[in-house]
Amino acid sequence: MSTPPPPFAPDAGTIDAFERDGYAVIRNAITPALRDRLLTAAEKLLGSDITQGRDRGGDGKDGFRGCLNLDPAFLPLLANPAVLPTVVQLLSPNIHLLSAHLIALPSGPPRTIRIPGRHGWHRDMYGVTADLGFPHTPRMAIKAAHYLTPVTPDCGLTMFLPGSHRLPEEPVVPAGAIDPPGAVTPHISVTGTDAVLFENRTWHTGGINLSGNPRIALMLQYGYRWLHPVDDPATDLRKDPALTPSEQQLLGLPDRHPDGSLAKGSGAAPIRSWWESGPWASTSAQMRWYGLLARGSAPSHSGVRRPSCWEGETARRSLHARLMEKARKVIFVLTHPSWGTLSSPDPVEARTLLKTAAKRLAPAVAMPGNTPHSGTIGDLEK
Ligand SMILES: O=C(O)CCC(=O)C(=O)O
Structure with a gap:
Protein backbone atom coordinates (compact mmCIF):
# COMPACT_ATOMS: atom_id res chain seq x y z
CA MET A 1 0.00 0.00 0.00
CA ARG A 225 -2.98 15.14 31.33
CA TRP A 226 -2.98 14.70 35.09
CA LEU A 227 -0.29 12.06 34.72
CA HIS A 228 3.34 13.06 34.53
CA PRO A 229 5.17 12.21 31.29
CA VAL A 230 8.03 9.74 31.46
CA ASP A 231 9.93 11.57 28.72
CA ASP A 232 11.98 14.71 29.15
CA PRO A 233 9.88 17.81 28.42
CA ALA A 234 9.77 18.57 24.70
CA THR A 235 10.90 22.13 25.36
CA ASP A 236 12.58 22.81 22.00
CA LEU A 237 10.15 20.80 19.95
CA ARG A 238 7.22 22.75 21.35
CA LYS A 239 8.58 25.94 19.80
CA ASP A 240 8.05 24.56 16.30
CA PRO A 241 5.48 26.86 14.67
CA ALA A 242 4.42 24.08 12.31
CA LEU A 243 2.93 21.99 15.09
CA THR A 244 -0.80 21.65 14.88
CA PRO A 245 -2.82 22.56 17.98
CA SER A 246 -3.39 18.87 18.67
CA GLU A 247 0.33 18.18 18.45
CA GLN A 248 0.95 21.09 20.81
CA GLN A 249 -1.49 19.62 23.29
CA LEU A 250 0.12 16.21 23.12
CA LEU A 251 3.50 17.77 23.82
CA GLY A 252 2.13 19.56 26.88
CA LEU A 253 0.12 22.75 26.52
CA PRO A 254 -0.29 24.42 29.92
CA ASP A 255 -3.70 25.53 31.21
CA ARG A 256 -2.86 29.19 30.73
CA HIS A 257 -4.20 32.30 29.05
CA PRO A 258 -1.67 34.14 26.87
CA ASP A 259 -1.08 36.52 29.81
CA GLY A 260 0.01 33.61 31.98
CA SER A 261 -3.11 33.43 34.14
CA LEU A 262 -4.88 30.15 34.79
CA ALA A 263 -7.28 28.92 32.11
CA LYS A 264 -8.59 25.64 33.49
CA GLY A 265 -8.74 22.92 30.87
CA SER A 266 -7.46 25.10 28.03
CA GLY A 267 -4.51 22.77 27.52
CA ALA A 268 -6.95 20.12 26.31
CA ALA A 269 -8.95 22.45 24.09
CA PRO A 270 -7.25 21.52 20.80
CA ILE A 271 -8.07 17.82 20.93
CA ARG A 272 -11.45 18.48 22.51
CA SER A 273 -12.53 20.74 19.67
CA TRP A 274 -10.94 18.41 17.11
CA TRP A 275 -12.79 15.49 18.63
CA GLU A 276 -16.11 17.28 18.71
CA SER A 277 -15.88 18.10 15.03
CA GLY A 278 -13.81 15.30 13.49
CA PRO A 279 -14.61 13.54 10.25
CA TRP A 280 -16.87 11.19 12.20
CA ALA A 281 -19.17 14.14 12.83
CA SER A 282 -20.64 16.03 9.88
CA THR A 283 -19.49 17.07 6.44
CA SER A 284 -18.75 20.62 7.48
CA ALA A 285 -16.82 19.29 10.45
CA GLN A 286 -14.80 17.19 8.11
CA MET A 287 -13.76 20.31 6.28
CA ARG A 288 -12.38 21.62 9.54
CA TRP A 289 -10.43 18.43 10.06
CA TYR A 290 -9.04 18.81 6.60
CA GLY A 291 -7.97 22.33 7.44
CA LEU A 292 -6.23 21.25 10.64
CA LEU A 293 -4.22 18.68 8.76
CA ALA A 294 -3.32 21.22 6.17
CA ARG A 295 -1.98 23.57 8.80
CA GLY A 296 0.87 21.15 9.45
CA SER A 297 2.21 21.82 5.97
CA ALA A 298 4.00 24.97 7.09
CA PRO A 299 7.80 25.01 6.96
CA SER A 300 9.18 22.92 9.75
CA HIS A 301 12.22 21.64 11.57
CA SER A 302 15.67 22.60 10.35
CA GLY A 303 14.13 24.46 7.45
CA VAL A 304 12.86 21.20 6.05
CA ARG A 305 9.32 21.43 4.87
CA ARG A 306 7.29 18.88 6.78
CA PRO A 307 4.46 17.77 4.55
CA SER A 308 1.41 18.17 6.77
CA CYS A 309 1.21 16.49 10.14
CA TRP A 310 0.56 13.39 8.18
CA GLU A 311 2.00 12.37 4.90
CA GLY A 312 1.87 15.31 2.57
CA GLU A 313 0.61 15.61 -0.91
CA THR A 314 -0.62 12.08 -1.34
CA ALA A 315 -2.50 12.33 1.91
CA ARG A 316 -4.02 15.60 0.88
CA ARG A 317 -5.21 14.06 -2.33
CA SER A 318 -6.65 11.13 -0.45
CA LEU A 319 -8.34 13.45 2.03
CA HIS A 320 -9.60 15.51 -0.82
CA ALA A 321 -11.17 12.41 -2.31
CA ARG A 322 -12.84 11.59 1.00
CA LEU A 323 -14.04 15.09 1.37
CA MET A 324 -15.47 15.11 -2.10
CA GLU A 325 -17.22 11.87 -1.44
CA LYS A 326 -18.79 13.31 1.71
CA ALA A 327 -19.49 16.76 0.40
CA ARG A 328 -20.81 15.37 -2.85
CA LYS A 329 -20.89 18.32 -5.22
CA VAL A 330 -18.39 20.50 -3.42
CA ILE A 331 -14.87 20.60 -4.71
CA PHE A 332 -12.43 21.86 -2.13
CA VAL A 333 -8.90 22.23 -3.40
CA LEU A 334 -6.27 22.86 -0.83
CA THR A 335 -3.42 25.09 -1.81
CA HIS A 336 -0.83 25.68 0.86
CA PRO A 337 -0.56 27.99 2.75
CA SER A 338 -4.13 29.21 2.40
CA TRP A 339 -7.01 27.07 3.49
CA GLY A 340 -8.22 26.48 0.03
CA THR A 341 -10.21 27.64 -2.87
CA LEU A 342 -13.67 26.49 -3.53
CA SER A 343 -15.58 25.74 -6.63
CA SER A 344 -18.79 23.88 -6.87
CA PRO A 345 -21.48 23.15 -9.37
CA ASP A 346 -23.80 24.37 -6.65
CA PRO A 347 -22.44 27.64 -5.26
CA VAL A 348 -25.17 27.95 -2.66
CA GLU A 349 -24.36 24.60 -1.14
CA ALA A 350 -20.67 25.28 -1.30
CA ARG A 351 -21.06 28.65 0.35
CA THR A 352 -23.19 27.25 3.16
CA LEU A 353 -20.77 24.44 3.85
CA LEU A 354 -17.79 26.70 3.92
CA LYS A 355 -19.50 29.24 6.14
CA THR A 356 -20.19 26.49 8.65
CA ALA A 357 -16.64 25.30 8.36
CA ALA A 358 -15.35 28.84 8.84
CA LYS A 359 -17.35 29.27 12.04
CA ARG A 360 -15.98 26.05 13.40
CA LEU A 361 -12.48 26.97 12.37
CA ALA A 362 -12.46 30.22 14.25
CA PRO A 363 -11.74 28.89 17.78
CA ALA A 364 -9.00 26.60 16.52
CA VAL A 365 -7.35 29.39 14.58
CA ALA A 366 -7.32 31.49 17.73
CA MET A 367 -5.49 28.85 19.77
CA PRO A 368 -2.47 30.16 21.68
CA GLY A 369 0.73 29.25 19.92
CA ASN A 370 -1.01 28.70 16.64
CA THR A 371 -0.10 31.12 13.90
CA PRO A 372 -3.36 32.22 12.33
CA HIS A 373 -3.56 32.22 8.58
CA SER A 374 -4.51 35.79 7.93
CA GLY A 375 -7.53 36.02 5.75
CA THR A 376 -8.37 32.39 6.29
CA ILE A 377 -11.92 32.94 7.33
CA GLY A 378 -12.39 35.64 4.73
CA ASP A 379 -11.02 33.34 2.05
CA LEU A 380 -13.49 30.71 3.03
CA GLU A 381 -16.39 33.11 3.00
CA LYS A 382 -15.65 34.65 -0.36
O1 LIG B 1 9.53 -4.72 23.83
C1 LIG B 1 8.37 -5.16 23.96
O2 LIG B 1 7.82 -5.82 23.10
C2 LIG B 1 7.63 -4.93 25.24
C3 LIG B 1 7.74 -3.57 25.72
C4 LIG B 1 7.13 -3.38 27.05
O3 LIG B 1 7.00 -4.27 27.81
C5 LIG B 1 6.66 -2.08 27.44
O4 LIG B 1 6.70 -1.15 26.64
O5 LIG B 1 6.20 -1.93 28.59
Missing part, protein backbone atom coordinates in the same frame (compact mmCIF):
# COMPACT_ATOMS: atom_id res chain seq x y z
CA SER A 2 1.61 3.28 -0.99
CA THR A 3 -1.24 5.65 -0.21
CA PRO A 4 -1.29 6.67 3.44
CA PRO A 5 -4.49 6.11 5.32
CA PRO A 6 -6.85 9.06 5.54
CA PRO A 7 -8.07 10.01 9.01
CA PHE A 8 -10.77 7.64 10.00
CA ALA A 9 -13.29 7.30 12.74
CA PRO A 10 -12.67 4.78 15.48
CA ASP A 11 -13.71 1.39 14.25
CA ALA A 12 -16.39 -0.23 16.42
CA GLY A 13 -14.75 -3.66 16.08
CA THR A 14 -11.41 -2.27 17.26
CA ILE A 15 -13.02 -0.56 20.23
CA ASP A 16 -14.90 -3.74 21.16
CA ALA A 17 -11.75 -5.84 20.87
CA PHE A 18 -9.87 -3.37 23.03
CA GLU A 19 -12.57 -3.35 25.69
CA ARG A 20 -12.69 -7.15 25.69
CA ASP A 21 -8.99 -8.02 25.41
CA GLY A 22 -7.18 -4.92 26.65
CA TYR A 23 -5.41 -4.58 23.32
CA ALA A 24 -6.37 -4.25 19.65
CA VAL A 25 -4.73 -3.98 16.27
CA ILE A 26 -5.16 -0.95 14.02
CA ARG A 27 -4.53 -2.04 10.47
CA ASN A 28 -2.44 0.16 8.17
CA ALA A 29 -1.75 2.72 10.85
CA ILE A 30 1.34 3.86 8.99
CA THR A 31 2.54 3.58 5.42
CA PRO A 32 5.51 1.48 4.34
CA ALA A 33 7.28 4.71 3.38
CA LEU A 34 6.81 6.18 6.84
CA ARG A 35 7.90 2.95 8.43
CA ASP A 36 11.11 3.07 6.38
CA ARG A 37 11.78 6.64 7.48
CA LEU A 38 11.13 5.74 11.12
CA LEU A 39 13.47 2.77 10.89
CA THR A 40 16.24 4.90 9.40
CA ALA A 41 15.85 7.46 12.19
CA ALA A 42 15.68 4.72 14.83
CA GLU A 43 18.84 3.00 13.59
CA LYS A 44 20.65 6.32 13.50
CA LEU A 45 19.74 7.01 17.13
CA LEU A 46 20.61 3.51 18.29
CA GLY A 47 23.95 3.72 16.52
CA SER A 48 24.76 7.03 18.21
CA ASP A 49 26.39 7.66 21.55
CA ILE A 50 23.55 9.94 22.69
CA THR A 51 22.81 9.45 26.37
CA GLN A 52 19.84 11.84 26.69
CA GLY A 53 16.80 9.62 27.28
CA ARG A 54 18.83 6.47 26.67
CA ASP A 55 17.08 3.44 28.09
CA ARG A 56 19.18 0.32 28.24
CA GLY A 57 17.38 -2.66 29.79
CA GLY A 58 17.94 -6.27 30.73
CA ASP A 59 19.25 -8.82 28.25
CA GLY A 60 21.01 -6.23 26.11
CA LYS A 61 17.94 -4.14 25.27
CA ASP A 62 18.73 -0.67 24.02
CA GLY A 63 16.44 2.26 23.40
CA PHE A 64 15.41 5.82 24.09
CA ARG A 65 12.68 7.64 25.94
CA GLY A 66 11.56 10.89 24.38
CA CYS A 67 12.73 10.00 20.90
CA LEU A 68 10.47 12.73 19.42
CA ASN A 69 12.81 15.21 21.05
CA LEU A 70 15.76 13.56 19.38
CA ASP A 71 14.62 13.35 15.75
CA PRO A 72 11.67 15.08 14.02
CA ALA A 73 11.33 12.04 11.77
CA PHE A 74 9.20 10.53 14.54
CA LEU A 75 6.73 13.42 14.62
CA PRO A 76 4.21 12.03 12.11
CA LEU A 77 3.29 9.45 14.73
CA LEU A 78 2.42 11.99 17.40
CA ALA A 79 -1.10 12.83 16.24
CA ASN A 80 -1.41 10.03 13.70
CA PRO A 81 -4.98 10.35 12.41
CA ALA A 82 -5.19 6.60 12.01
CA VAL A 83 -4.53 6.07 15.72
CA LEU A 84 -5.45 9.17 17.70
CA PRO A 85 -9.25 8.97 17.26
CA THR A 86 -9.28 5.48 18.77
CA VAL A 87 -7.06 6.57 21.65
CA VAL A 88 -9.30 9.57 22.33
CA GLN A 89 -12.42 7.45 22.24
CA LEU A 90 -10.91 5.02 24.73
CA LEU A 91 -9.52 7.69 27.07
CA SER A 92 -10.88 11.18 26.39
CA PRO A 93 -9.58 14.34 24.73
CA ASN A 94 -7.86 15.26 28.02
CA ILE A 95 -4.62 13.50 27.12
CA HIS A 96 -1.00 14.14 26.34
CA LEU A 97 2.01 12.09 25.37
CA LEU A 98 3.62 10.31 28.29
CA SER A 99 6.38 8.62 26.39
CA ALA A 100 7.78 7.97 22.95
CA HIS A 101 9.83 4.87 23.59
CA LEU A 102 12.19 3.31 21.11
CA ILE A 103 13.07 -0.29 21.94
CA ALA A 104 15.70 -2.45 20.29
CA LEU A 105 15.32 -6.03 21.43
CA PRO A 106 18.45 -7.99 20.53
CA SER A 107 18.26 -11.40 18.95
CA GLY A 108 19.29 -14.40 20.96
CA PRO A 109 18.03 -16.73 23.63
CA PRO A 110 17.00 -14.95 26.84
CA ARG A 111 19.60 -14.84 29.58
CA THR A 112 18.41 -12.64 32.42
CA ILE A 113 14.75 -11.98 31.63
CA ARG A 114 12.03 -14.11 30.01
CA ILE A 115 13.39 -17.08 31.90
CA PRO A 116 11.51 -19.17 34.47
CA GLY A 117 11.52 -17.23 37.72
CA ARG A 118 11.91 -13.92 35.87
CA HIS A 119 9.25 -14.15 33.20
CA GLY A 120 9.03 -10.45 32.40
CA TRP A 121 5.21 -10.20 32.29
CA HIS A 122 4.07 -6.87 33.67
CA ARG A 123 1.57 -4.05 33.64
CA ASP A 124 2.69 -0.57 32.70
CA MET A 125 2.80 2.17 35.34
CA TYR A 126 3.71 -0.47 37.87
CA GLY A 127 3.64 1.91 40.83
CA VAL A 128 -0.07 2.49 40.32
CA THR A 129 -1.20 -1.04 41.08
CA ALA A 130 1.17 -1.12 44.06
CA ASP A 131 -0.30 2.15 45.37
CA LEU A 132 -3.98 1.68 44.55
CA GLY A 133 -4.40 -2.10 44.40
CA PHE A 134 -5.82 -4.16 41.55
CA PRO A 135 -9.52 -3.30 41.91
CA HIS A 136 -8.81 0.43 42.02
CA THR A 137 -6.38 0.69 39.14
CA PRO A 138 -8.15 2.29 36.20
CA ARG A 139 -7.29 2.60 32.56
CA MET A 140 -5.09 5.66 32.43
CA ALA A 141 -2.84 5.29 29.44
CA ILE A 142 -2.70 3.59 26.06
CA LYS A 143 0.40 2.63 24.10
CA ALA A 144 0.50 2.47 20.32
CA ALA A 145 3.21 0.00 19.37
CA HIS A 146 4.81 0.07 15.93
CA TYR A 147 7.27 -2.55 14.73
CA LEU A 148 9.86 -1.13 12.37
CA THR A 149 12.06 -4.13 11.57
CA PRO A 150 10.77 -7.12 9.56
CA VAL A 151 7.80 -8.78 11.19
CA THR A 152 8.55 -12.49 11.25
CA PRO A 153 7.22 -15.28 13.48
CA ASP A 154 10.48 -15.31 15.45
CA CYS A 155 11.14 -11.56 15.75
CA GLY A 156 9.83 -11.22 19.30
CA LEU A 157 6.70 -9.12 18.94
CA THR A 158 5.06 -8.00 22.18
CA MET A 159 2.88 -10.70 23.76
CA PHE A 160 -0.39 -10.05 25.62
CA LEU A 161 -2.69 -11.87 27.98
CA PRO A 162 -6.19 -11.19 26.59
CA GLY A 163 -8.62 -9.83 29.17
CA SER A 164 -5.88 -9.30 31.74
CA HIS A 165 -6.75 -5.61 32.11
CA ARG A 166 -9.69 -6.77 34.23
CA LEU A 167 -7.85 -9.34 36.35
CA PRO A 168 -8.30 -8.88 40.10
CA GLU A 169 -4.77 -10.13 40.72
CA GLU A 170 -1.48 -10.94 39.04
CA PRO A 171 -1.74 -13.73 36.45
CA VAL A 172 -0.05 -17.00 37.36
CA VAL A 173 2.89 -18.15 35.30
CA PRO A 174 3.31 -21.88 36.01
CA ALA A 175 6.57 -22.99 37.58
CA GLY A 176 9.17 -23.64 34.91
CA ALA A 177 7.21 -21.66 32.29
CA ILE A 178 7.72 -18.12 31.06
CA ASP A 179 4.18 -17.32 29.85
CA PRO A 180 0.79 -17.47 31.58
CA PRO A 181 -1.75 -19.81 29.97
CA GLY A 182 -3.69 -18.01 27.25
CA ALA A 183 -0.87 -15.63 26.30
CA VAL A 184 -0.91 -14.59 22.65
CA THR A 185 1.10 -12.72 20.07
CA PRO A 186 -1.27 -10.57 17.98
CA HIS A 187 -1.39 -11.23 14.26
CA ILE A 188 -0.09 -8.16 12.52
CA SER A 189 0.75 -7.62 8.89
CA VAL A 190 4.21 -8.64 7.72
CA THR A 191 4.46 -5.17 6.25
CA GLY A 192 4.81 -3.79 9.78
CA THR A 193 2.29 -1.09 9.00
CA ASP A 194 -0.19 -2.15 11.69
CA ALA A 195 -0.13 -0.68 15.20
CA VAL A 196 -1.01 -2.57 18.36
CA LEU A 197 -2.83 -0.56 21.02
CA PHE A 198 -2.76 -1.69 24.63
CA GLU A 199 -3.54 -0.14 27.95
CA ASN A 200 -1.64 0.21 31.22
CA ARG A 201 -3.48 -2.65 32.94
CA THR A 202 -2.98 -5.23 30.19
CA TRP A 203 -0.36 -7.78 31.12
CA HIS A 204 2.29 -7.99 28.43
CA THR A 205 5.93 -8.72 27.75
CA GLY A 206 8.44 -8.59 24.96
CA GLY A 207 8.54 -11.80 22.95
CA ILE A 208 11.70 -13.76 22.33
CA ASN A 209 13.66 -12.59 19.35
CA LEU A 210 15.45 -15.37 17.51
CA SER A 211 15.37 -13.70 14.10
CA GLY A 212 19.08 -13.01 13.98
CA ASN A 213 18.55 -9.23 13.97
CA PRO A 214 17.43 -6.69 16.57
CA ARG A 215 13.69 -6.11 16.69
CA ILE A 216 13.08 -2.39 16.74
CA ALA A 217 9.77 -1.13 18.10
CA LEU A 218 8.45 2.33 18.76
CA MET A 219 5.80 2.76 21.44
CA LEU A 220 3.93 5.99 21.94
CA GLN A 221 2.13 6.15 25.24
CA TYR A 222 -0.79 8.55 25.64
CA GLY A 223 -2.29 9.22 29.03
CA TYR A 224 -4.44 11.68 30.91
